[in-house]
Amino acid sequence: MGDQGGETGASVDVVMRWYEALAGDDLPAVARLSTSDVEVRYPGRGLLPYGGAWHGHDGLVRWAEAHDEAEEILEFRIDSTVEQLDRVVVLGTFEGRARDAGRTWTTAFAHALTVSDGRVERLEAYFDTAAAVDAHSAPAGERS
Numbered sequence: 001m002g003d004q005g006g007e008t009g010a011s012v013d014v015v016m017r018w019y020e021a022l023a024g025d026d027l028p029a030v031a032r033l034s035t036s037d038v039e040v041r042y043p044g045r046g047l048l049p050y051g052g053a054w055h056g057h058d059g060l061v062r063w064a065e066a067h068d069e070a071e072e073i074l075e076f077r078i079d080s081t082v083e084q085l086d087r088v089v090v091l092g093t094f095e096g097r098a099r100d101a102g103r104t105w106t107t108a109f110a111h112a113l114t115v116s117d118g119r120v121e122r123l124e125a126y127f128d129t130a131a132a133v134d135a136h137s138a139p140a141g142e143r144s
Contacts, residue, residue, distance in 0.1 A: 011115040012081050015088045018113075018120045023076065027064055031057045035121045043129040048136065051129075070136070071096040074104065088113045094127065098135040105135035 014033065021029035037056060040063045044051030049070040054063035075095040082089045090111040097104045107128035114122040 009083050010118070011086060011088050011113075012083045014115050014118055014120065015081070015090065015113050019076075019078070019090075022064065023073075025064075025068070027061050030064065031060060033119055034060055035116055035119045038120060039122045041122070041124045043125065043127065044132060047129070047133045069099065071098060075106075086115050088115060096132075096135070098132075101136055103135040105131045107131050 018030060018033045021027075021033060034057065038060050040054040040060060042048070042051050042054075042063070045053070050063055050067040054060060073094070073096050075093065077094075078090055078092040080091045082091075090109075090113065092109055092111075093106065094109050095104060095106040105128075109125065109127040111126070112122075112124045113120055
């Protein structure tokens with residue numbers, strides 16, 4: 001996953017375990033590491049299959065499945081983390097392949113996570129949404 005850089009606290013440890021479970025497609029572990037009212041907010045609502053707001057464990061699983069169905073993750077690298085009280089900001093690089101169009105795309109990302117009682121309560125993702133939407137669009141010869 002990459003180097004977090006610097007000292008880490010309890011919230012960063014929770015977030016790293018959450019990412020590891022997600023990377024391993026261990027959705028029961030992801031749910032256990034999340035509050036029952038967990039919220040995932042991803043840009044691209046209506047434009048990307050995984051864009052929008054997802055709530056609770058069921059929403060978390062649907063979001064993860066939608067992402068897996070839509071994209072093959074080629075690289076997910078965490079470059080740094082910043083922890084302040086219950087908030088963890090994760091900065092990194094993502095490279096993926098849109099399964100529907102076969103295009104690859106790369107973006108820097110920022111994830112802002114809130115941790116409550118040792119569990120992830122909220123994930124807000126920020127990345128180059130236009131690059132993702134472009135990667136998922138039909139190849140030029142197949143556009144209507």
